[in-house]
Amino acid sequence: MNDLWIADSFGKINLGLHVLEKLPTGYHRIETGFCFIEWSDRFEVSASDAYVLEFSNPDIPADESNLVTRAYRMFDQYVGLKNEYTFRIDKKIPAGAGLGGGSSNAALTFRMLNKLENAGLSDEELIDLSRSLGADVPFFIKGTPGIGTGLGQDIEPADIQPDAWIVTVWPGFESSTPEAYAGCIPNPEPDFSIKGVLLEEDLEEWRYLLVNDLEGPVIARHELIGNIKDQLYDFGASYSAMSGSGSTVFGIFDQDFVAINAYESFHKLGFSVHITRPGFKPDYGIYLKG
Numbered sequence: 001m002n003d004l005w006i007a008d009s010f011g012k013i014n015l016g017l018h019v020l021e022k023l024p025t026g027y028h029r030i031e032t033g034f035c036f037i038e039w040s041d042r043f044e045v046s047a048s049d050a051y052v053l054e055f056s057n058p059d060i061p062a063d064e065s066n067l068v069t070r071a072y073r074m075f076d077q078y079v080g081l082k083n084e085y086t087f088r089i090d091k092k093i094p095a096g097a098g099l100g101g102g103s104s105n106a107a108l109t110f111r112m113l114n115k116l117e118n119a120g121l122s123d124e125e126l127i128d129l130s131r132s133l134g135a136d137v138p139f140f141i142k143g144t145p146g147i148g149t150g151l152g153q154d155i156e157p158a159d160i161q162p163d164a165w166i167v168t169v170w171p172g173f174e175s176s177t178p179e180a181y182a183g184c185i186p187n188p189e190p191d192f193s194i195k196g197v198l199l200e201e202d203l204e205e206w207r208y209l210l211v212n213d214l215e216g217p218v219i220a221r222h223e224l225i226g227n228i229k230d231q232l233y234d235f236g237a238s239y240s241a242m243s244g245s246g247s248t249v250f251g252i253f254d255q256d257f258v259a260i261n262a263y264e265s266f267h268k269l270g271f272s273v274h275i276t277r278p279g280f281k282p283d284y285g286i287y288l289k290g
């Protein structure tokens with residue numbers, strides 16, 4: 001019988017983001033804090049005669065442009081595949097939402113192929129292979145909360161997963177990453193570092209110190225993102241911000257009943273909303289089904 005392997009592809013949020021400098025390549029040097037959310041896609045993978053990619057959500061293009069296909073082709077090119085595989089993905093994380101769903105899928109594709117093919121590549125080797133696929137992919141391969149510098153791909157593990165509830169609210173539309181960066185004026189010398197605030201300041205202080213430099217220009221185009229942020233503060237969030245280049249907004253709450261009230265209120269309004277437990281640690285296991 002053909003083995004069926006399952007694993008979860010988790011989303012991320014950015015706890016603050018400084019855009020420091022525009023580089024000659026057009027990319028930007030940044031500093032950001034990455035942590036995990038429980039919102040995840042489910043992968044089911046088995047060996048097959050040819051490569052097949054299927055999504056539960058037909059809106060995701062399952063073609064050569066897909067980050068799973070690009071990771072698959074790259075692994076085949078640089079490492080070599082002995083078998084072909086079918087990937088069935090139950091897609092729950094909204095795309096273009098600032099939650100890194102596509103990047104997380106690419107990272108899990110590398111990790112699954114590495115395991116199923118017994119290729120034995122280290123995380124660092126997988127990270128080097130993945131860099132051209134997206135700025136967020138190395139974080140998802142590393143699999144630990146941390147501070148991202150450079151293009152956001154140099155990850156220094158740090159204990160920054162909030163010991164509090166995270167409510168993530170997707171406003172219902174995509175937000176463009178290139179447009180978000182293009183709308184932002186880099187500041188090479190911010191008054192404080194994201195790392196310093198996340199490691200040294202209490203959660204209650206974050207709203208006065210932390211920023212996401214991409215937020216202003218994106219809110220100027222999408223007022224609803226700013227409204228959701230205000231609403232999360234009204235519901236009692238200790239800290240609220242847009243994640244990455246948007247469109248998702250998150251609120252961090254100290255108390256469970258306050259977080260659950262915010263979650264339920266957004267849910268009633270028809271938003272796609274998710275909640276992450278304090279100190280959440282993703283299960284990075286790849287398991288045989290059955």
Ligand SMILES: C[C@](O)(CO)[C@H](O)COP(=O)(O)OP(=O)(O)OC[C@H]1O[C@@H](n2ccc(N)nc2=O)[C@H](O)[C@@H]1O
Nearest residue numbers: 026027028029103134135136151152177178181244245
């Ligand atoms: C906003 C973040 O999610 C924060 O973690 C990332 O910086 C973006 O990650 P991503 O979506 O994986 O981004 P990529 O697919 O690598 O790049 C998309 C586009 O974003 C811009 N980009 C991205 C990363 C970076 N450090 N500087 C940039 O200017 C570039 O215009 C690039 O063409």
Ligand SMILES: Nc1ncnc2c1ncn2[C@@H]1O[C@H](COP(=O)(O)OP(=O)(O)OP(=O)(O)O)[C@@H](O)[C@H]1O
Nearest residue numbers: 066067095096097098099100101102103105136244
């Ligand atoms: N496997 C995939 N899952 C989701 N989107 C994908 C995938 N492959 C390619 N894409 C495309 O990539 C684009 C960005 O998707 P993704 O969900 O990674 O964005 P994001 O959450 O804004 O990422 P980031 O936070 O890294 O900017 C989407 O427009 C989508 O069509």
